[in-house]
Amino acid sequence: MTTETSSGTQEFSTKGAYVTGGTEFKRDTNYITTRITADGRDGFPVEPGRYRLVVARACPWANRAIIVRRLLGLEDVLSMGICGPTHDKRSWTFDLDPGGVDPVLGIPRLQDAYFRRDPEYPRGITVPAMVDIPTGAVVTNDYPQITLDLSTEWKAFHREGAPDLYPEHLRAEIDEVALGIFKDVNNGVYRCGFAGSQEAYDKAYTRLFDRLDQLTARLATQRYLVGDTITEADVRLFTTLVRFDPVYHGHFKCNRQKLSEMPVLWAYARDLFQTPGFGDSIDFVHIKRHYYVVHTDINPTQIVPDGPDLTNWLTPHHREELSGRPFGDGTPPPPPIPSEIVPADHWVPLG
Template structure:
């Protein structure tokens, strides 16, 4: 894998069998409501921390969605790197002068080096940065969003959904684990397979899992039943990229998302739910994968398609019952400064 791809995906090839293996050694520090003595955590302070999360990245897109669903905009500011980056770091190309207006840096790498001058691993998003020190606190993407749902509750908006309900956590953890290993990471395992054998095995694993969620979603509106949870956020960010990128770029081409009735209806249902589709920028997504992964796409030509109008069509998922926010309410309109530049949704 190229060095660019390593920074893009947070993964590296294993040396055994040339299979794709994601480097999951993240900065383990957590942001918490209360910190015990000796715990590797810092106390949450509204306004002190900044979420750096590129719209192009599926792992970062999760954090953007959760922040919006829960109404954390006032407590946690948002910095948005551009969709492409060099081999060294994600960069703030979308900001005036190419500099993040709060952190004052061009490269996210500077915030990692402020934490550890010898930081040895990939410069990944999402990352939460302490604005008082300029240093990354954590880049543990899975824990970041679970903590948004639990540790940041004091700063949730009125009517925010419970994305990690206690009564469902045991089953949710199992579902999310399978979604992560087989689907979220499964598309990368196909795309960066180093041999025909490893690709074939990855392909079979991916579509076995997609068939599993297709069956699960045939009789229930959301992964955990009647309301959206963190499990849906995690599946959505892969589904929304599937036809636009993964089907072609990562050779996940048994079928398209639009050819799986339950999954396609489910994905449209979520896309049209406030907090999901309004965080998605298909142009940035395509630019990222087709430009940064130059080992897979040497000419860096970005496809014009696919036709995106289907995302706005009726899905009839309401016939399964349930409601996205349960007893809560949808988030309000996207703040103008945070509106996705190429959204296909109306204002």
């Protein structure tokens, strides 16, 4: 949909339909499954500087890749393009960059990279996406596999002291825990927010809070979800929990309780938030602006709420009393590179 401004130029509307009346929300999970691997078996070998990870800080699925790339120290070998917090029906855009053009790919819209792979690409233009810089074409947008491959296929380029986020002896358990989190929590909040009927909403709401109760029981006696260190499972849960009070509780009607009213999960989330690589990847301004502006069928006024107060993310969590070693035998990542620092007023600075 386009509108014409008083100057005669056309602007693309951010308005899109996310709710289908009378039905439950079903996520399209048919992603581009080409992989970037150490042996290049799909035609795309791991090579420093060859690929660009395109993300949006607003998006929980992209936030996973931001965190994993940072924890593993891949900044020097895998560049990152950051889209703005809103998009129209066509595509995420690079409106944060000078001239609205990604400085590496030379495109204004992520859509352009999808169409360079397939001029008739029929599905949604999603982040995260791995783009082959020489051709400008998307290689993959298979976000669950992207982070696993960063941990396993990019191992030769991990920083010294990088944690093992997907240890081989725990992979079956990590996969099982992560699947339940995806179905009922990561996607569950969307199934609540985009429900097209009372029945669909009630079902999604029950599944969401039943799963959160199960996770509460699990985390009451252990610091992390699987083993005694941070793993891929923790990354996947964190990106939903950090958005819960600012967005999902109100905007998506996930309102049995706020996260801050669930003591175990709230302490767990703050523990991760205060761990280098997690909280410093979060841009609450982008998160709130994305959901409240883009989802006009559930927030037609596009008003972005001022609350809640987010400084409580920095309060003591006491999860260290459960022992556990955040990075195992590794070390915390260094501070973000200057070009990727989240502005202080978008985060939760003290004072």
